Amino acid sequence: MNDIYGTNLQDRLSDIYFVIHGAAAFMAEQMTNLSSISNEGKLEMEIIMAGILSYRIEKHIILQALLENNPAFSHLCQTSILNAMNGYLLDYEYLVLNKKRYPLLDFAEKHGKLKLQHLTEPDKGGELIAPLFVDENNITLCRFAFLENYELTPEFIVKNKSNILVEESSDGEYLFRLQWDLDRFYNDFMKLIAYYIYCSPLNYKNVLCDVEIDEGLSNIKRKATNIIVFYKEGEIPQSDLEETPNICPDISYALEQGVYSLNALGISTGIIGQSID
Numbered sequence: 001m002n003d004i005y006g007t008n009l010q011d012r013l014s015d016i017y018f019v020i021h022g023a024a025a026f027m028a029e030q031m032t033n034l035s036s037i038s039n040e041g042k043l044e045m046e047i048i049m050a051g052i053l054s055y056r057i058e059k060h061i062i063l064q065a066l067l068e069n070n071p072a073f074s075h076l077c078q079t080s081i082l083n084a085m086n087g088y089l090l091d092y093e094y095l096v097l098n099k100k101r102y103p104l105l106d107f108a109e110k111h112g113k114l115k116l117q118h119l120t121e122p123d124k125g126g127e128l129i130a131p132l133f134v135d136e137n138n139i140t141l142c143r144f145a146f147l148e149n150y151e152l153t154p155e156f157i158v159k160n161k162s163n164i165l166v167e168e169s170s171d172g173e174y175l176f177r178l179q180w181d182l183d184r185f186y187n188d189f190m191k192l193i194a195y196y197i198y199c200s201p202l203n204y205k206n207v208l209c210d211v212e213i214d215e216g217l218s219n220i221k222r223k224a225t226n227i228i229v230f231y232k233e234g235e236i237p238q239s240d241l242e243e244t245p246n247i248c249p250d251i252s253y254a255l256e257q258g259v260y261s262l263n264a265l266g267i268s269t270g271i272i273g274q275s276i277d
Helices: 009-029 039-053 059-069 078-097 104-111 154-159 179-198 210-217 248-269
Strands: 101-103 113-121 126-134 139-144 164-168 174-178
Touching (some): 009 059, 009 248, 039 078, 039 248, 059 078, 101 104, 104 126, 164 179, 174 179, 179 210
Parallel strands (some): 139 174
Antiparallel strands (some): 101 164, 126 139, 164 174
16 A cells, blocks of 8 residues: 555555644644543544544554554554544544435435335334335335334424435445434544543443443533632632533534644645545
């Protein structure tokens, strides 16, 4: 695998690590509203950026760049690092990079009139309701994702037509998804990133429940404001200094900026070509 100049990327491991480290450092800089990050948390950020960069560069080359250029990674389980990189990338690909997701109305313009059809499929639970797009030449079958029975009605679809996306899966099936479901998944992804940066850096768990994540994040403090109101001279109530807010917007913005830096540095060094749209 070569860079844009034709040089084997195995010969540019230090440049690859420079890109990862620079992007992670920039991500950390953007988290100004949150608590300071431990050294392990900063390494976790590098693994996040390494995972996202592995969309463009083979992940074993990325791992080699980490191991050869930062001794702090040498004592870690390589399989755990690879699994973490892969997990971050899969979530990022699905929630951010997914190009096969179309607004319902745009999809209907190309595939015809929408109808709801009762289908019998014994291998998939018997009778089900499925959306069909019908034009003069074709019938395009879709399925619902994460919708309750009371939502499988024409009235619900008409009311929420601006919030429904049609997603093409890897096996060629089309799924109806609600935008707020995707927003919820993205928010959960941000919470997971925050959890591993602050609460459990470099220490991955096979099973991690929502309650555990929420409890861990509840201990993260940040300053509520730069303006401190003195109720009495020499007295500053603790509640006015710190709060535990929803930190997902801060993490989301920081990740976005880190990925922007990742692509900018990758392009400037020549290890990758054009940026991810």
